[in-house]
Structures are given as C-alpha cells and as structure tokens.
Amino acid sequence: xxxxxxxxxxxxxxxxxxxxxxxxxxxxxxxxxxxxxxxxxxxxxxxxxxxxxxxxxxxxxxxxxxxxxxxxxxxxxxxxxxxxxxxxxxxx
Numbered sequence: 001x002x003x004x005x006x007x008x009x010x011x012x013x014x015x016x017x018x019x020x021x022x023x024x025x026x027x028x029x030x031x032x033x034x035x036x037x038x039x040x041x042x043x044x045x046x047x048x049x050x051x052x053x054x055x056x057x058x059x060x061x062x063x064x065x066x067x068x069x070x071x072x073x074x075x076x077x078x079x080x081x082x083x084x085x086x087x088x089x090x091x092x
Contacts, residue, residue, distance in 0.1 A: 067087030
C-alpha cells in the first residue's frame with residue numbers, strides 16, 4: 001500500500017528524482033503527471049496500479065476497496081469486539 005501512496009503523491013505533487021550539476025549550482029529534476037492529469041480526480045482514479053498478482057487495477061478500485069474494508073471493520077468487527085470485552089468497572 002505504501003507503494004501506491006508514494007506513486008500517487010509523486011504523480012500529483014511531484015518528486016525530485018535526481019540532481020543535475022551544471023557548473024556550480026545543482027538543479028533538481030522533478031517528475032510528475034502533466035497538470036491536466038493531476039488536477040482531475042477522474043484522471044487520478046484512472047491511474048493503473050500493479051497488484052501483487054501482477055495485474056493492472058485503476059487506483060479508484062484500490063481506494064474503494066480500502067473504504068469497504070474500513071466500513072466493514074467499523075460496522076461489524078468493532079461492535080462484536082465491544083460485546084466480547086465489556087467495559088471495566090470504575091471505582092467510585
């Protein structure tokens with residue numbers, strides 16, 4: 001997942017990948033998507049990400065998978081855990 005976050009950050013915000021030395025000053029080379037691509041949520045959602053299985057999947061599908069997982073945890077798993085582990089009694 002960290003790879004997806006780093007890729008998306010680089011595509012949208014840019015990232016210095018190397019430095020070129022011309023004379024005395026160093027010039028950083030920044031890589032990012034063209035402005036038309038990184039300013040559009042639809043274009044960002046259509047970025048293809050390689051899965052561990054090797055297949056390409058749109059970034060929007062990866063994001064939705066994370067949302068569904070978080071929702072299941074919040075609505076199903078946490079309430080069950082609260083039922084299994086009652087609150088400790090407080091001393092008055």
